[in-house]
Amino acid sequence: xxxxxxxxxxxxxxxxxxxTMAYGLGLIYGVxxxxxxxxxxxxMAGAYLGWLLHLELGLDPYLSIPLVAAASFALxxxxxxxxxxxxxxxxxxxxxxxxxxxxxxxxLRNVAYLLFSGNDQVIRTTYSTRSLPLxxxxxxxNRVAVFAVAVVVPVAxxxxxxxxxxxxxxxxxxxxxxxxxxxxVDVERVYAxxxxxxxxxxxxxxxxxxxxxxxxxxxxxxxxxxxxxxxxLGGLGSVLGTFLAALVLATVEVFAILxxxxxxxxxxxxxxxxxxxxxxxxxxxxxxxLA
Numbered sequence: 064x065x066x067x068x069x070x071x072x073x074x075x076x077x078x079x080x081x082x083t084m085a086y087g088l089g090l091i092y093g094v095x096x097x098x099x100x101x102x103x104x105x106x107m108a109g110a111y112l113g114w115l116l117h118l119e120l121g122l123d124p125y126l127s128i129p130l131v132a133a134a135s136f137a138l139x140x141x142x143x144x145x146x147x148x149x150x151x152x153x154x155x156x157x158x159x160x161x162x163x164x165x166x167x168x169x170x171l172r173n174v175a176y177l178l179f180s181g182n183d184q185v186i187r188t189t190y191s192t193r194s195l196p197l198x199x200x201x202x203x204x205n206r207v208a209v210f211a212v213a214v215v216v217p218v219a220x221x222x223x224x225x226x227x228x229x230x231x232x233x234x235x236x237x238x239x240x241x242x243x244x245x246x247x248v249d250v251e252r253v254y255a256x257x258x259x260x261x262x263x264x265x266x267x268x269x270x271x272x273x274x275x276x277x278x279x280x281x282x283x284x285x286x287x288x289x290x291x292x293x294x295x296l297g298g299l300g301s302v303l304g305t306f307l308a309a310l311v312l313a314t315v316e317v318f319a320i321l322x323x324x325x326x327x328x329x330x331x332x333x334x335x336x337x338x339x340x341x342x343x344x345x346x347x348x349x350x351x352x353l354a
Contacts, residue, residue, distance in 0.1 A: 069200045074317040075310065076206045079213030082309035083271060084286050085293035086220060087264030089305050092294065094237040094257040100164040101142065102265050102290060103283035104171030109135055109269025110278045111175060114186050124186050124274050125208060131270045132263045139262025142167060143255045168283075175280035183277040191274075209271045216264070217306055223260075224302070233257055285329070292336045311335075 084106065091099045112131050116122040122130075146167070150159055194201040224230035236243050236253045244250050272278065272286065289312065297308030312332045319328040 068198055070317050070321075071314075072198060072200065072202060074314040076202065076210045077317060078306075078310040078313035079210035080268070080271060080275070081289060081293055081313055082306045083209075083213045083216055083264070084268040085290040085297075085305050085309060086216060086302070087261035087268070088287075088290045089294040089297070089302070090220075090264065091258060091261035094233055095147075095254055097147070097160050098164075098291075099258075099261065099265075100161060100287070101167040101171070102261075103287035104168035105135060105138065105262050105265035105283075106269035106272065106286050107175060107278065107280060107283040108138070108171055109266030110273035110282055111179060111184075111269075112266070113270035113273050114184050114278075117186050117188070123188065124270060125212070128212070128267060128270065131266050135266025136259040136263035138266070139259035140255050142262070143258040147258060148251060148254065172280050172283075179280065181279055181281075183279050184273075185277040186273045188274075203275075205274045209275060212267075212271060216267070217302055220264075220302055229253075229256060289332060292332045295336055296339055 087105075088099055088102050091097055091102075109131050112134060113124050113127050116127040116130060117124055146163060147160070150163065190204050193204040195204055195207060197207075222230075224234055232243070232248055232253050233256065235248065236250055236257075240250050243253075268286070269278075269283070272282075293305055293308045293312055295308075296311060297304030297306070312335070315331050315335060316328050319331045323331070
């Protein structure tokens, strides 16, 4: 019974990280209808930026969240203005965008190889090895901190989309960009803002991941795949669905160790993805636009 309880706690904590990784991918797709393959490279870049701030400036990784998010946001806006907005109209979800953003990912990865080599790195703090008692067991303090940030992120994202003018503009453009143009909304500016926000969320996810796992320039590939699984399972464009889907994926992966070898547990999520695409293409929780 205690083992089941420990696995449940692990699944919930892991779900927070998975959801944070997927929010940016889902937001960009929900508005621009674009599969952002550069998401993986930004996750890796966020990890390295947090590591550099900690190594060179002694800045605590959780205190560096605003800096990493701001730098990632600026990178996202730059990528949109310099590259993405020049894609042919209607090509956002086509091979042109996939090849472009895949190329951006490769550039980011190879720049990291040139700057940092291929050695594994990790963000180590004075509390990295500390744990907290919880429900009869012990959990890493870092995992609790990551989960706390993962709870704040969707709340902040929901408030942004529902309570601010910029958020209402994002939701309106997601529903009908042409109509927004007719009433005077600067659609290109909204697209740049959205791409920046999605990229900022990816950089944040990379920073949080670096507090838990080692990373190198190839980091981000499996995180991209899991983000894609979460977004599809949750319903494309749904913030709440993304969080619930992350919980489903994390629970299945964690409990799979009871019946499967550890090297096969990562494949469980992709089996679920195939099943959902065949049986319920709109996702487990329905397809909505930035709900």
